[in-house]
Structures are given as structure tokens and as C-alpha cells.
Amino acid sequence: MACSEPDVDLWTVPLVALNVTVRKKLGLYLNPKHTVAADWMEVAEEMGFSYLEIENHKSVKNPTKAVLEEWAARNSDASVGKLLSILEKKERKDIVEDIRSLIDEDVRKYCESLKKKSEPPVQVPEVDSCVPRTPERLGITLDDDPEGTPELFDAFICYCQSDFEFVHEMIRELEQTENKLKLCVFDRDVLPGSCVWTITSELIERRCKRMVVVISDEYLDSDACDFQTKFALSLCPGARSKRLIPVIYKSMSKPFPSILRFLTVCDYTRPCTQSWFWARLAKALSLP
Numbered sequence: 001m002a003c004s005e006p007d008v009d010l011w012t013v014p015l016v017a018l019n020v021t022v023r024k025k026l027g028l029y030l031n032p033k034h035t036v037a038a039d040w041m042e043v044a045e046e047m048g049f050s051y052l053e054i055e056n057h058k059s060v061k062n063p064t065k066a067v068l069e070e071w072a073a074r075n076s077d078a079s080v081g082k083l084l085s086i087l088e089k090k091e092r093k094d095i096v097e098d099i100r101s102l103i104d105e106d107v108r109k110y111c112e113s114l115k116k117k118s119e120p121p122v123q124v125p126e127v128d129s130c131v132p133r134t135p136e137r138l139g140i141t142l143d144d145d146p147e148g149t150p151e152l153f154d155a156f157i158c159y160c161q162s163d164f165e166f167v168h169e170m171i172r173e174l175e176q177t178e179n180k181l182k183l184c185v186f187d188r189d190v191l192p193g194s195c196v197w198t199i200t201s202e203l204i205e206r207r208c209k210r211m212v213v214v215i216s217d218e219y220l221d222s223d224a225c226d227f228q229t230k231f232a233l234s235l236c237p238g239a240r241s242k243r244l245i246p247v248i249y250k251s252m253s254k255p256f257p258s259i260l261r262f263l264t265v266c267d268y269t270r271p272c273t274q275s276w277f278w279a280r281l282a283k284a285l286s287l288p
Contacts, residue, residue, distance in 0.1 A: 008107055008108075008111060009081070010080045010107065011081030011082060012081070013080040013081065013107050013111075014072070014078065014080070015071070015078045015079060015080060015083060016072060017080060017106050018080060018103065018106050021102060022102050022103060023065055023068060024065075025098070025099050025102070026064050026095065026099070027040075027062050027064040027065055029098075030092075031062060031063060031064050037091065037092060038090035040063050040067060041054050042090055043067070043090060044067045044071075046089065047067065047071045048075070049067065049070075056261065057258070066258035066259075067258075068083075069259045070261060070262060073230075073233045073259050073262075074262050080103060080107060084096055084103075140191055140194055140199050140203075141189045141207075142189055143189075144191075151189075151207065152182075152208075153182045153184040153207055153209070154181045154182050154208070154285050154286065155181065155183055155184065155208055155209065155210045155212050155245075155285050156183075156203055156204050156207075156208035156210070156212070156228075157183055157184060157185050157211075157212050157214065158212065158213045158219075158225050158232075159214040159219075159225070160214070160216060160218040160222050160225060161218075162216070162218045163218065163219070163249070164187075166214060166250075166268075167185060167214065170183065170212075171183060171185065173282075174278070174281070174285070179278075179286070183212075184203055184207065184208050186200070190203070196224070200224075200228055200231070204228065204231055204232050204235070205235060210243050210244070210245060210284070210285055211228070211229075211232045211243060211244050212245050212247055212281070212285070213225070213228075213245065213246045213247065214247050215246050215247060215248045215252070215256065215257065215265075216248075216249070216250060216252060217252050217253055217254045220254050220257060229257075229259065229260070230259070233259065244260070245264075245266060246260045246263050246265045246266065247266045247281070248266075248269055249268040250268075250269060251269055266280060266281050
């Protein structure tokens with residue numbers, strides 16, 4: 001990645017490098033419907049969003065934020081440079097000029113963080129030797145063999161505590177029937193005492209073939225669920241590997257999360273298709 005000073009190739013810097021301040025400022029410019037200059041809808045169209053997708057985003061409180069998140073999630077080439085190019089193409093150089101200094105600062109911080117990650121650890125080998133050197137972290141789940149093969153799962157279940165009753169039903173239908181799938185349920189399977197974020201990342205990336213996301217109003221307010229979803233999406237931009245499966249099991253008062261809007265949903269709330277729900281979900285999770 002070309003992040004060496006003083007020149008930085010913005011086309012190689014992912015959109016995630018832009019912080020909340022820049023995204024809010026973009027929303028202030030692009031959210032209002034503009035009769036003269038291009039607004040968020042024209043920018044979204046240039047990003048490849050369809051007419052129906054743009055129409056659906058009209059009901060979102062901050063459509064610019066939603067479009068940016070979804071664009072970054074489903075396009076591996078969504079970058080700071082490409083965003084600036086789109087704004088200039090749509091003759092919104094006023095936005096580029098106003099936020100360019102903020103973008104440069106975000107990119108600088110992003111490049112510094114990359115540089116720090118590439119630097120060798122400060123610890124001497126004797127101190128560092130206490131950290132497992134195997135590719136997998138062992139002894140993090142109930143059935144892990146600390147000296148053998150790590151426990152593997154068909155799916156990681158992303159859920160809120162308020163949705164635990166449905167998770168129990170999921171366990172009954174997917175594990176305790178002829179489906180015989182193996183689910184990773186954090187409260188049941190993960191041993192206490194380790195860093196939550198580190199272990200979660202390990203499980204999603206290396207131990208679980210897929211991730212089931214239980215969507216509810218409470219899910220939208222959960223920092224843990226937000227982290228798990230975005231981390232899983234980062235492993236499969238555009239959901240090309242069908243890694244994430246969103247599930248809705250009860251009616252919601254809040255809008256469906258925009259970052260998952262492009263994925264096929266398994267909907268338990270529709271009485272006419274409820275009898276097919278578990279078979280469809282089990283089949284999706286059992287695929288190679």
C-alpha cells in the first residue's frame with residue numbers, strides 16, 4: 001500500500017480510513033435534496049446503486065452515511081481516491097475543497113497505524129514466548145484441545161441478550177435434529193477470561209464457516225454486534241462467499257441495517273414461509 005510520506009496514493013486507502021467527522025460533513029452537503037448541485041442520490045448512482053436501492057435509502061435518516069457504509073461493504077475497491085473522483089465527476093469540488101484537509105489528516109493517521117502494525121514488537125523473545133505461536137489460539141472454547149486440533153463450527157451466531165430465547169430455538173432446530181449442525185454461541189461455548197474482541201475475531205475468521213446475524217431493534221444498538229458484523233463483512237467484501245446470513249425473527253420498529261441491505265434475508269416473521277425457514281437456513285449453513 002502506497003502510504004509512504006510525503007506522497008500517498010488515495011486510491012489504495014480504503015474508505016474505512018475516513019472518520020465520523022468527515023462522514024458527517026459529507027452528509028451535511030449531500031443529504032439535502034439539491035436543485036442545482038448533485039446530492040447523495042446522484043453520488044449513489046455513480047457508485048453503482050440501482051434505482052430501487054436508492055429509493056429504499058430515501059427513508060433512512062442519514063442516506064449519505066448508509067450509502068457510504070454499503071458501498072464500502074460490497075465493493076473491495078471502494079477507496080478515498082475513488083470517492084473524491086466521484087465527487088469531482090459530479091461537479092462537487094466545493095465539498096472536496098472543504099473536507100480535503102480533514103481527509104488528509106485521516107489518511108495520515110491511517111498510514112501511521114499501518115506503519116505501527118508493521119514494526120517489530122517491543123518485547124524481547126523471552127517475554128513474547130508466553131504468547132501462543134501457533135496459527136490458531138487454542139483453549140478458547142469448551143471442546144478445544146489445547147494440545148490438538150481447534151474446535152471448528154458451521155456458524156457463528158451474532159445476537160443480543162434480549163434475543164437469546166430465539167437462539168435457544170435455533171440450537172434445538174439446527175443442532176438437536178437431523179441437521180446436526182455445530183453452532184458457536186458465545187455465552188455457551190467460549191471460555192471466560194480472554195479478550196472479547198480478540199476471541200470473537202479468531203472465531204469468526206478461522207473457526208466458523210459462516211455467521212448468522214439475528215436482526216432486531218436491540219441488535220442495532222449493540223456495539224458488540226456492530227463489530228462482529230463489520231468484521232465478518234471485511235472478510236468477504238460484497239458477500240461473494242455468502243459468509244453472512246441475516247435472520248429476522250420478530251417485527252422491528254427501526255429500519256433494517258443498511259450495511260446488510262444487499263444480502264438475502266431469512267425471514268421468520270412471514271407466516272406463509274415460516275414452515276420452510278429452518279430447512280432453508282440449515283441448507284445454507286451446511287454448504288461447503
